[in-house]
Amino acid sequence: MGRILAIDYGQKRVGLAVTDTMKIIATNLTTVSSREIFDFLKSYFLKEEVELIVVGLAKKLDNTESSSMQFIKPFSEKLKTTFPLIPVDMYDERYTSKMAFQAMIDGGLSKKDRQNKALIDSVSATILLQNYLEYLNFKKR
Numbered sequence: 001m002g003r004i005l006a007i008d009y010g011q012k013r014v015g016l017a018v019t020d021t022m023k024i025i026a027t028n029l030t031t032v033s034s035r036e037i038f039d040f041l042k043s044y045f046l047k048e049e050v051e052l053i054v055v056g057l058a059k060k061l062d063n064t065e066s067s068s069m070q071f072i073k074p075f076s077e078k079l080k081t082t083f084p085l086i087p088v089d090m091y092d093e094r095y096t097s098k099m100a101f102q103a104m105i106d107g108g109l110s111k112k113d114r115q116n117k118a119l120i121d122s123v124s125a126t127i128l129l130q131n132y133l134e135y136l137n138f139k140k141r
Contacts, residue, residue: 002051005044006129008093008121009055009075010034010068015121017129018048023136026129028122037075038082045083053079053086054132056093056125091132093124 001021008015014037016029032040044050055076058066079088 002049004052004054004129004132005029005050006054006125006132007037007056007079008125008128009037009072010121011071013121015123015125016040017122017125018050019129019133023133026126026133028126031122038078041079041083045086050086053083053088054129055079055088055090056128057090059092089132091128091135093128 001023003021004019004023006017006026008017012034014032014034016032017026018029019026030040055072058068058072060066076088076090079086
């Protein structure tokens with residue numbers, strides 16, 4: 001059974017999270033430089049079976065696309081052409097960064113650790129993926 005990989009794409013960093021093989025729990029994977037993401041993914045896909053990639057869909061409160069979509073859309077299209085055998089889905093990522101920051105506070109991380117933007121990005125990807133899993137479970141009902 002393959003995993004689901006979530007991507008919180010940013011111009012500088014990309015947060016990554018992955019499910020277990022049963023697709024029950026989302027786990028923080030890592031944060032990678034945007035320049036290195038495709039090399040990282042090629043290597044990761046050689047080691048792990050991934051059956052779906054979920055990319056964060058950046059929206060504003062009024063449900064329109066945010067300005068960062070100008071970078072996310074080309075990235076998503078390149079994913080589809082580079083890895084044509086793995087479907088790519090987009091899922092709303094609104095509030096994931098705020099939720100990640102709050103989760104870090106609730107988890108007792110120091111102020112210094114909470115300023116680590118790479119950690120925030122990977123936790124955001126984890127929240128995105130957990131939300132996606134909940135959506136899939138809701139859709140099954």
